[in-house]
Amino acid sequence: MHIMEGFLPVAHAVGWTAVAAPFVVLGGRTLVRTLREHPEQRLALGAAGAFVFVLSALKLPSVTGSCSHPTGTGLGAMAFGPPAMAVLGTMVLLFQALLLAHGGLTTLGANVFSMAVAGPWVAWAVWRSSRRLGAASAVAVFLGAALGDLATYVVTAGQLALAFPDAQGGIAAAFAKFAGIFAVTQVPLAVAEGLLTVVVVNALTARGVITEVRA
């Protein structure tokens, strides 16, 4: 759910950048520490980030007939943890703006907050708690990826509602409107992303790439 370049007013663009910045800075510090101890991981992490970028070129069927792409948010959060995902996600969003003109620089903060902070944290928390509550691995992965995807769109709807409140109903009505419009495509897409992530994790397990996703 990229907000396009220039779509948000100045105050909102600056505000969301300020909200997202601490997460990215803290994630960056964690990542710098990891990379100082294990410099050999920087290429693997770079490849993983490139993989998340390339996932967006993977067309996914949506029940409404439209076609959309997975975000990779859930998979990334489960594999690397939310702090690292904040940094990798920011880099991916920056390159998407510069190489595809998808998203933008002034809306980078808002997009980072929805897709590289809120989505990964929700996905990770849901996945961890489902495992703790005794859910099967596939169920936990599905729930984490699907709800993480859903969280990004709920946050985006909130960001748009704050920027463009309804003339009569205010922010709440605008949120209901944006969430309602997005729900048509995003709810099936969240389910699709959840299923896709399960297929990916299962296939990776079958190949012996991962033994079992740690929770």
Add this chain to the structure above:
Amino acid sequence: MTALDRIAHAGRWRRLPLAEKALLALGLLALALILPPWPGAVLVLAAAALAALAGARVPPGAWLGAFAAPAAFIATGALALVVTWGEDGLALVAEPLVAVRPALRALAATAALLLLALTTPAPVLVKALRLPPELADLALALYRFLFGLLDTLRAMQAAQQARLGGAGSIRSAGLLAAALLPRALERARRLEIGLAARLHTGTLDTLAAEPAPSPRRLAAIAILLAAVAGGAAWLQ
């Protein structure tokens, strides 16, 4: 490579100092956000498009191609602004013009972003961010892996379709992603071994030094930005 990246690497403004291109593009981007959409955004859009087409000599077809996709997203976003959740479902807002202002602003801002993206390769910009060396390396590694992985994905998609794979099914997409991730990590591991075998301990930075900006051109760009802002105030 993506279309934007190819033009940025081969374009006429590739060798110009980053400070000059950044001042022009980011200045226009800031003006797009600050100035009132009419006439400010229209002037910014015109200036950014003119700079890209006439200044950097980006082929018009390529510029339109790069502009079309974000413009379509902006149009969809603007459509969401002209409807409201009334008592009997979705209805048009009383003043549909409310959607025109953000749409104009976004179109102008996109043109400014394109001016930067079409004249400056992404690694040059990443380097200018002066990130900690570990993170700069990570960003550059990510960038370098992108294109190889995109090519691999396209080849895998073609192979899947050639075997009558269910293009568009979740299972097919999942198998593609699952086949791609180990390849990506394996490529990274081989590269790492290669670097280690050459006793590489430094950074992955391979960029040549950027030329120094010319004060005269910087001043000319500042005057141009002021002219756009002044023109917007005058027209209003």
